[in-house]
Amino acid sequence: MEFRLENVKYKQILDIENLKIPGDKVVCIIGKSGSGKTTLMKLLNGMISPDSGEVYADGDALSKMDLVQLRREVTMLQQTPSIFDGTIRENLNIGRKYAGADPATDEEMKRSLEVVRLNKSLDDDADDLSGGEKQRLAFARVLLLSPKALLLDEPTSALDEDTAHDIMHDVLAKFRENGQSVIMVTHAQAIVDAFGEYVVKLEAGKVVQAGGVNR
Numbered sequence: 070m071e072f073r074l075e076n077v078k079y080k081q082i083l084d085i086e087n088l089k090i091p092g093d094k095v096v097c098i099i100g101k102s103g104s105g106k107t108t109l110m111k112l113l114n115g116m117i118s119p120d121s122g123e124v125y126a127d128g129d130a131l132s133k134m135d136l137v138q139l140r141r142e143v144t145m146l147q148q149t150p151s152i153f154d155g156t157i158r159e160n161l162n163i164g165r166k167y168a169g170a171d172p173a174t175d176e177e178m179k180r181s182l183e184v185v186r187l188n189k190s191l192d193d194d195a196d197d198l199s200g201g202e203k204q205r206l207a208f209a210r211v212l213l214l215s216p217k218a219l220l221l222d223e224p225t226s227a228l229d230e231d232t233a234h235d236i237m238h239d240v241l242a243k244f245r246e247n248g249q250s251v252i253m254v255t256h257a258q259a260i261v262d263a264f265g266e267y268v269v270k271l272e273a274g275k276v277v278q279a280g281g282v283n284r
């Protein structure tokens with residue numbers, strides 16, 4: 070899914086004249102804390118709307134789209150994972166429930182836990198997981214939604230470098246295989262170096278760099 074922003078302003082936070090975010094490349098959004106990265110991601114799935122200007126997804130203006138439908142296709146993994154009281158199985162299925170989809174099978178859930186390297190039983194209590202494990206559980210939950218575009222807000226911030234690398238490798242391979250798009254905010258230069266194919270850099274709400282990565 071390709072996104073385009075035209076003359077987008079949001080509060081004093083973002084001011085983007087023209088930005089194209091390709092759908093067929095692993096996109097990394099980088100920039101200092103407070104530069105507007107999370108705000109940009111929220112604009113892409115319609116969680117917030119620009120004060121002026123327009124965001125387009127595959128050429129369609131978001132202002133004219135059904136935003137519930139849009140968020141089924143463009144799913145965001147938030148920076149702070151929302152984990153609910155209950156088992157891992159219940160936590161995995163809650164995303165599908167909200168999306169109006171059938172529950173995942175145990176087999177599908179186990180596969181998504183494998184992708185995020187979470188070696189726990191589906192019946193385990195989610196509340197007992199560590200911070201990094203909760204982040205991976207939330208990650209596995211969005212994988213079960215199979216969105217057209219996955220927005221990841223610092224998906225590996227609570228993980229060690231090796232685990233982060235292994236998980237992103239598998240997630241990106243899976244998404245690539247299915248022609249799904251991935252856009253991620255990350256502070257981890259190692260992740261950008263290893264996987265980034267298109268980099269958007271923000272500084273104080275403005276795009277100061279946007280382009281493909283040569284390797």
Ligand SMILES: Nc1ncnc2c1ncn2[C@@H]1O[C@H](COP(=O)(O)OP(=O)(O)OP(=O)(O)O)[C@@H](O)[C@H]1O
Pocket residue numbers: 080082100101102103104105106107108109
């Ligand atoms: N709803 C809001 N109203 C007013 N200011 C906001 C709102 N949301 C975010 N901000 C401010 O806008 C700026 C950009 O926030 P944003 O979360 O997009 O930054 P970020 O680049 O993702 O930062 P970080 O790397 O720390 O997560 C920050 O100064 C933040 O405090």
